[in-house]
Amino acid sequence: MKISEIARILEAKVCYGEDMLDTEIRSACASDMMSDVLAFVKDQALLISGLCNPQVIRTADMMDIKCIALVRGKMPTPEMIEIAKQKGIAILTSEFRMYVACGALYAEGLHPGELRV
Amino acid sequence: MTSLRLEFDVSGNNFASAGTASDEVKKKLKMLGINPVDIRKVAIAMYEGEINMVIHAGGGKAIVDIYEDKIDIILKDNGPGIPDISLALTEGYSTATDTIRDLGFGAGMGLPNMKKYSDEFKIDSKVGEGTTVYMTIYFG
Numbered sequence: 001m002k003i004s005e006i007a008r009i010l011e012a013k014v015c016y017g018e019d020m021l022d023t024e025i026r027s028a029c030a031s032d033m034m035s036d037v038l039a040f041v042k043d044q045a046l047l048i049s050g051l052c053n054p055q056v057i058r059t060a061d062m063m064d065i066k067c068i069a070l071v072r073g074k075m076p077t078p079e080m081i082e083i084a085k086q087k088g089i090a091i092l093t094s095e096f097r098m099y100v101a102c103g104a105l106y107a108e109g110l111h112p113g114e115l116r117v
Numbered sequence: 118m119t120s121l122r123l124e125f126d127v128s129g130n131n132f133a134s135a136g137t138a139s140d141e142v143k144k145k146l147k148m149l150g151i152n153p154v155d156i157r158k159v160a161i162a163m164y165e166g167e168i169n170m171v172i173h174a175g176g177g178k179a180i181v182d183i184y185e186d187k188i189d190i191i192l193k194d195n196g197p198g199i200p201d202i203s204l205a206l207t208e209g210y211s212t213a214t215d216t217i218r219d220l221g222f223g224a225g226m227g228l229p230n231m232k233k234y235s236d237e238f239k240i241d242s243k244v245g246e247g248t249t250v251y252m253t254i255y256f257g
Contacts, residue, residue: 033218035226038161039233051221055168058136059221062143062160064153079133 001025001110003067003090006046009104010069010094016081017090023066027113030102034059041065044113048101050074057083057091069094071101120182120189121145127167127192129176132220138179139164142190145183155256159188162234162252165227166192172217172227173197174248187236190252198244205240206232 004021007014014021029041030048037047037059045066049056052074060068061083067090070076076084076091084091094101123145125138143160163179170177174196182189199205206228213223232238237253 032221033224033226034221035165035224035230038165039226039230053220054133055136055221058140058164062136062139062157062164064157 001105001108003092005108006067006069006105006110007092009108010071010092010096010101012069012092012094015070015076015091015093016084017067017092020066020088020090023090025067025110028102028105028110029112030098032098037063042113046105046110048098048105050098052076052080054079054083056080057087057089060089061087066090067092069101071096071098120184123179123181123183125179125181127170127176127179129171129174132171135167135171136164138181139167142181142183142188146188149183151256155254158234159190159254162231162254163190163192165230166190166250166252168222169227169231170194170196172213172222177247186257187253187255190250190254192250192252193247194249195247198246199240199242199248200244202240202242 003023025045027044028046029044031037032051041063047060047065048069050072057080070093073095139160146156174194177194180191208229209225211223211225217223235252236255239251242248
């Protein structure tokens, strides 16, 4: 699923990464706890989170995640956008709640992929 | 065996900048052509360590030695120390405040993650003096 399709499904605004909309995303994970992302995520390319601080971008970068979808209408700070630019990570923001965002993407075929155990 | 040494001061005052040392090491390993799976292990272990130093110890020092076949990471702080190391290594155990949890950390996964992604892992800690974490990750 392309990032443009994710943005459409989540009715999301693209905060950064207009030039990455054709990037293919094959799996996703969701968490507000970055330690859990670091512990359990394996090869997910999309992180759905309600947490909105620079560590979300840094965590995504450590995990080679290509796109972050912020939920509950969270807007990235200029500092977050700056780090996302340096790292080449797209940021979307959606008014959807986490549960709805996950459900909508799952229903359209974006699944978790492989997870660490 | 010769190594490439990198040293970093991890600031304890700026949570937003936590992770910059790990980022530098990750970039260096990429440049050296290290396998991405190993790079991710190093990045996670060191990033969790950096976050821990910022959250619990008011910052510290990171000393990284990169060899052909492995990386040695030493994270040293002068924080309050860990009274019970085996308890601190229990998944889910955390002494972090609600403020830290609001920032997305303090789930009690920091030290367990560092141990999990290291091939060799050791902690020396003295209450009132500080903590030093030694991690080695072999490449390939």
